[in-house]
Amino acid sequence: MKLSTRGDYAVRALLELSTAEADNAIPLGELAERTRIPAKYLEQILMRLRTARVVRGKRGARGGYMLARDPHRVTVGEVIRAMEGPLAPSLCASQTAHTACPAYRCPSEDACVMRGLWAEVRDAIAGIVDHTTFGDLAARTREQQAAAREMYYI
Amino acid sequence: MKLSTRGDYAVRALLELSTAEADNAIPLGELAERTRIPAKYLEQILMRLRTARVVRGKRGARGGYMLARDPHRVTVGEVIRAMEGPLAPSLCASQTAHTACPAYRCPSEDACVMRGLWAEVRDAIAGIVDHTTFGDLAARTREQQAAAREMYYI
DNA sequence: ATAAAACCTACTAACTGGATAGGGATTATC
């Protein structure tokens, strides 16, 4: 159930964008440097995120990338789905990309025991990632940093 | 977060073995036929499951495969891990195969916001699959079949 | 002895992940 680097990179880059000031575009090069993600690879990821309407690009000099919305309105789940596809372990249990069950002995959608289990798992994952926004993550990051500073002063 | 066919096949084959009578070995060919999984591929999967001590093979004529334990003592989580690796979205949040966080800006294990989130997801998944056994699944299957028969008689 | 079966190793084709490369289009600034 591991995330590919694509998903991991996307989340990390967005967290970086979320902690930046609103309406302040960060150029690819700087974002890549800050996150230590290969620039040209990050560019492709940002293209996907743009297609998903999660980020916006501003062209030309002084351009860069910024969140397309308020960080509190961008969920982690939406980003993971954009990068990795549906959350469900099996497409027969997916709400966003449902397909028929591949099992030979699947009695019917409603009666399929495996599908029931995969749907439980999907709901459990979605319950977390769809209710966590980049606004939340940015806030937690700030809290952590404040806590670290306090430690330092003692 | 999708399962590969390997994981899906493994679970389906084990469910088939779980509904069989105890101590009654099912030969590869029959298991493949019942589940409609390519026989030689299923064989490799069963080899892995044997290494994981989930199934046992009985050689020679009248041989076949059977569960190595009572179905109620084989969890879905254990099988998924054997086929797909750790459940956690990132290895930094894995309990079974922990490694350092790959993020450049990771402040520390305990303070890492991303790791916290991935750990939540891992716990949510594990909470389901580690508490669901093939005994449970077999029972649910029998219930469904009984319900289907009842429908038929009405 | 024979046939049925697990066991094991090697191979292959296709796909995916993780990049790298390079050119075209747009825009702020001088």
Added chain:
DNA sequence: GATAATCCCTATCCAGTTAGTAGGTTTTAT
């Protein structure tokens, strides 16, 4: 209006994994 910075887009490449096939060796019930 030239220029430099920047996004935008497509192509290519390599390595590893997935999904499957093939064919042999060993064990065992009959």
